[in-house]
Amino acid sequence: MPKLNENYQNVKDSYLFAEIARRVKVYEETHPDKADQIIRLGIGDVTLPLTKSVIEALHEAVDSQAVSETFMGYGPEQGYEFARKAIADYYARNGIEVDPAAIFISDGAKSDTGNITELFSNDNVVLVPDPVYPVYVDTNTMDGKKIIYMNGTEENDFLPMPDDKVKADIIYLCSPNNPTGASYNKEQLKAWVDYALKNDSVILYDSAYEAFITDQDLPRSIYAIEGAKECAIEFCSLSKTAGFTGTRFSYTVVPTELVFTASNGATLSLHDMWNRRQSTKFNGTPYIIQYAAARVFTEEGMAECQQNIEYYRENARMIAETLKKKNIWFTGGVNSPYIWFKCPKEMESWEFFDYLLENAQIVGTPGAGFGENGKNYFRLTSFGKHEKTAEAMKRFDELF
Ligand SMILES: *Cc1c(COP(=O)(O)O)cnc(C)c1O
Secondary structure, eight states: OOOOOGGGGGSOOOHHHHHHHHHHHHHHHHOTTTGGGOEEOOOOSOOSOOOHHHHHHHHHHHHHTTSTTTOOOSOOTTOOHHHHHHHHHHHHHTTOOOOGGGEEEESOHHHHHHHGGGGSOTTOEEEEEESOOHHHHHHHHHHTOEEEEEEOOTTTTTOOOOOTTOOOSEEEEESSOTTTOOOOOHHHHHHHHHHHHHHTOEEEEEOTTGGGOOOTTSOSSGGGSTTGGGTEEEEEEHHHHSSOTTTOOEEEEOOTTOEEEOTTSOEEEHHHHHHHHHHHHOOOSOHHHHHHHHHHTSHHHHHHHHHHHHHHHHHHHHHHHHHHHTTOOEEESSSSSEEEEEOGGGOOHHHHHHHHHHHHOEEOEEGGGGOGGGTTEEEEESOSOHHHHHHHHHHHHHHO
16 A cells, blocks of 8 residues: 555645635525626736737747747756746846846746755745745645744734744745735845845745836845845746736746755755756746747836736725725735735624625635734735726725
C-alpha cells in the first residue's frame, strides 16, 4: 500500500468560493424575482478582453508555427531570451535593474509561489500574514512545514511589520495585497529586507498587482530596496496586469546573489536550484504565449494594459468614495483593484455577506475566508463593469 502524504489531511477545503456560490444559488431559488438584479463584486478575475497588440502578436505567433523555418519545438525551460529581456527592460523603465538571466518565465504566480516550497526543507518556520492569499498557506501545509502568522489589523493598516522576537526562515509578502489592497511603502519594505538580511531569512515577494500602483513613491518591486537581491525572490504575473488569467504567463526573479550555506558546508544557490527544478519538472510556457507576452512589456503594450487598468481604477474609486461618504473604515481602492472594509454595524463577515445579498443583491467576499483577522471585514473588487459597480454603490449608499 502506498504511504500517502498525510499532510493533505491538514489542508482545509477550499470552502470560500464554493460557499459563496451555494449561498447565492439558495438566494436565487428563494427570490426568483430578484435573481437578475444580483451584482457580483466578489470576483478576483479580470473581465476586460486581451488588448489589441496582444491579439495581433498571438496571430503572428500562430502563423509562424505553420512554416518550417519559424516553427518552434521544445523551448528553453527558463523562457525565451527575448521574453526575459522584455521583462528586464520593463523593470528598467521603472528604475529597477534585474538581470534577464535571473528571470524564469512560468505559467502562473500561483504555480511558482506553490512550487518554490520544494527548495526549502520541511523544518523551516514559514511566516505568513493573516489575512492571506490562501495559496501560501495551503502549499506549505501540504509540505508539512510549520506556519506562523503575523497579524494584519486596523492598527497596522493591514501591513504587518517584522518583529525581532519572531524568528522566521521564509517570509511571504504580497504588495499591493490581495485581499486587503494595502501596499507597503519603501521604508516598510526596507524594514523587511533588513530583518531578512539580519536573520538569514528569505522573502517570497508577490507583486502580482504592481501594475495597479499609481503612487510614484510606492515600490513596484522588492528590488527597489537595497539588499533585496541577497534575500528575496519576486513573483509576478500578467494575469491581472494584462488580463492573462486564461492565457497564462508569469515570471519569477531568483537573483544569483541568493546563496545559503548547506549543512555540509557547501554553498547552495537558490537560482541554480530553481533552474534545476524547472528544467526537470516544467516544459516552459508556450512559445506563442511568450511571444504575445513580450508585446505586453513594450511601451505601447503596457500603455494599452494601463487603459484597461484605468477602467478598473474607476470602479475602485466609486467604491472607495461610497465607503468614505459612509465613514466606513477601509484599505485599498487606490494602487489596487481590491477594497477591504470593516463590516458595518459590527457584523461578522458571513453575516454581512447575507445582509448585503438580501438587502442590496450585492455579492462580495467575506474576509473570514482569508484568515482569522478577516472575520469582521469584507472584500469588494473593481473587476466588474462600470454600470454594475455604480448601481451596486447606489444601493449600498441607500442601505447604510
Ligand atoms: C491573481 C494573483 C496572482 C496571479 O496568479 P496567476 O497564477 O499568475 O494567475 C498571484 N498572487 C496573488 C496574490 C493573486 O491574487
